[in-house]
Amino acid sequence: MTDDGKYPWPHRHLLTLADYSADDIRHVLTTARGFEGISTRSVKKAPALRGRVVANLFFEDSTRTSMSFQLAAQRLSADVLSFSGKGSSVSKGETLVDTARNIEAMGVDVMVVRHHHSGAAAKLAANVQCSVVNAGDGRHAHPTQGLLDIYTVAKRCGRLDSLDFTGLTVAIVGDIANSRVARSDLIGLKKLGAHVILVGPPTLLPRGFADLGDGMSAELSHDLDAVLPRVDVVNMLRVQFERMGGGKSGGPAFPSTREYTARYGLTAARLKRARPGVVVMHPGPMNRGLEIDAAVADGPNSAILEQVSHGLAVRMAVLFLVTTAAQGT
Amino acid sequence: MDPLADANQTAALIAKMSAWVAGQAPDGQRDQWALVGLRRRGDVIAGRMAESLGITNLGTLDITLYRDDLGGAGTVPMVGTTEIDFSLDGLDVVLVDDVLMTGRSIRAALDAMADLGRPRRVWLAVLMDRGAETRELPIAADFAAAVQSGPRSVEVRLRPGDSDEGVYLGETAGEGVGI
Numbered sequence: 001m002t003d004d005g006k007y008p009w010p011h012r013h014l015l016t017l018a019d020y021s022a023d024d025i026r027h028v029l030t031t032a033r034g035f036e037g038i039s040t041r042s043v044k045k046a047p048a049l050r051g052r053v054v055a056n057l058f059f060e061d062s063t064r065t066s067m068s069f070q071l072a073a074q075r076l077s078a079d080v081l082s083f084s085g086k087g088s089s090v091s092k093g094e095t096l097v098d099t100a101r102n103i104e105a106m107g108v109d110v111m112v113v114r115h116h117h118s119g120a121a122a123k124l125a126a127n128v129q130c131s132v133v134n135a136g137d138g139r140h141a142h143p144t145q146g147l148l149d150i151y152t153v154a155k156r157c158g159r160l161d162s163l164d165f166t167g168l169t170v171a172i173v174g175d176i177a178n179s180r181v182a183r184s185d186l187i188g189l190k191k192l193g194a195h196v197i198l199v200g201p202p203t204l205l206p207r208g209f210a211d212l213g214d215g216m217s218a219e220l221s222h223d224l225d226a227v228l229p230r231v232d233v234v235n236m237l238r239v240q241f242e243r244m245g246g247g248k249s250g251g252p253a254f255p256s257t258r259e260y261t262a263r264y265g266l267t268a269a270r271l272k273r274a275r276p277g278v279v280v281m282h283p284g285p286m287n288r289g290l291e292i293d294a295a296v297a298d299g300p301n302s303a304i305l306e307q308v309s310h311g312l313a314v315r316m317a318v319l320f321l322v323t324t325a326a327q328g329t
Numbered sequence: 330m331d332p333l334a335d336a337n338q339t340a341a342l343i344a345k346m347s348a349w350v351a352g353q354a355p356d357g358q359r360d361q362w363a364l365v366g367l368r369r370r371g372d373v374i375a376g377r378m379a380e381s382l383g384i385t386n387l388g389t390l391d392i393t394l395y396r397d398d399l400g401g402a403g404t405v406p407m408v409g410t411t412e413i414d415f416s417l418d419g420l421d422v423v424l425v426d427d428v429l430m431t432g433r434s435i436r437a438a439l440d441a442m443a444d445l446g447r448p449r450r451v452w453l454a455v456l457m458d459r460g461a462e463t464r465e466l467p468i469a470a471d472f473a474a475a476v477q478s479g480p481r482s483v484e485v486r487l488r489p490g491d492s493d494e495g496v497y498l499g500e501t502a503g504e505g506v507g508i
Contacts, residue, residue: 006406010403031405031407034411035408036410046395047394320405321405
């Protein structure tokens with residue numbers, strides 16, 4: 001922070017948390033804290049982005065994230081354009097960059113993009129003048145999910161003031177290989193000092209995650225039962241059948257859904273192995289009965305709906321920061 | 330920086346603000362009053378006033394999102410939290426700030442409060458008034474503990490946000506100094 005109460009914010013885009021320093025991440029979360037109150041007051045709106053245009057470009061299915069970004073932009077008084085890949089000119093063969101440039105020509109300040117190809121957001125950022133916020137690209141990154149997960153951990157574990165996760169242990173469990181959430185969570189959690197354990201069957205847990213470069217490393221485990229007693233937070237990932245190419249059976253990744261649940265599903269019985277106050281998270285949408293039991297998802301340890309509320313505040317903060325920083329350049 | 334008021338004199342100025350509110354708000358009616366301080370420093374002053382006046386409706390307003398000068402080369406403002414855990418509807422609300430200069434913070438504060446509720450009346454009490462020449466909007470304080478006109482900037486320092494307490498005269502105001 002500078003003397004005049006400003007933070008030197010260098011980012012016009014949010015493509016991956018790897019681009020953000022620990023202090024940048026902390027600044028987003030501190031800003032999000034200021035936005036949380038807007039959702040509970042009588043007028044749920046602030047004028048910070050009045051007159052600005054946010055375009056939501058969703059080339060891949062999404063309910064939670066697209067609605068969250070839309071509401072976040074509206075709460076800041078921006079105008080919102082919403083676009084979904086289906087039923088658009090994309091299905092007529094227009095390229096991603098062409099679509100984006102055409103939308104930008106309408107006078108857009110921020111593009112929020114979700115795409116099934118890893119690197120799509122970075123490609124857009126290189127080809128348009130406006131700010132780009134990655135709302136999920138393939139298996140690569142989902143930085144706002146990472147930020148809202150970190151915010152949830154900070155709040156539940158009493159670290160919101162310090163935003164220092166030293167001494168916290170977080171397990172991320174399940175389909176690591178296909179998960180952009182796992183990658184973004186891992187990077188963000190490590191930057192704030194947490195110890196991260198990635199848990200999953202060998203087919204879904206690439207060895208490369210053990211060392212991410214930049215001195216960042218994760219512990220890998222195939223044994224959820226052994227890991228549970230050691231963690232403060234357990235983040236259950238969705239099994240992403242659509243990225244496994246085996247239909248609803250899990251394809252080559254595991255023999256059967258029943259076997260997956262037996263070893264990696266968070267059931268009420270298994271949760272008893274963890275500390276009493278353990279925080280249970282899930283990025284949604286949940287496969288109830290597969291990676292997480294309904295009793296756990298709806299139980300007292302669950303922070304799953306809080307994650308959704310925090311997502312709104314975090315996305316408001318991100319939209320505010322990237323547009324406000326771009327204003328002076 | 331030249332000192333204008335030391336810690337004791339600053340405390341006396343805050344006491345003057347409290348005395349003014351006491352004159353407006355008779356003893357039995359203080360539950361109909363609220364003190365809302367602007368972050369940062371207005372909230373500190375409001376807190377001290379509330380303590381001496383026995384007013385329990387005490388809030389903090391962060392006006393960052395309502396400012397008209399957001400953004401700037403490579404920096405972003407710090408967004409703080411607004412903490413007003415009571416209804417403003419029907420109350421006499423005293424907005425409290427450290428320095429009144431252009432009036433733009435107060436404009437932002439009025440807009441921010443309009444999104445929170447509908448007070449019966451909003452008053453403005455400040456520690457230092459820079460004088461009508463510095464104003465850029467038709468806004469005036471109902472009470473100012475002291476007036477300091479002239480081109481030199483005025484800085485109020487209060488614990489715990491600052492390392493000492495007092496009012497200081499700074500350099501001749503350039504562009505963008507304080508709102």
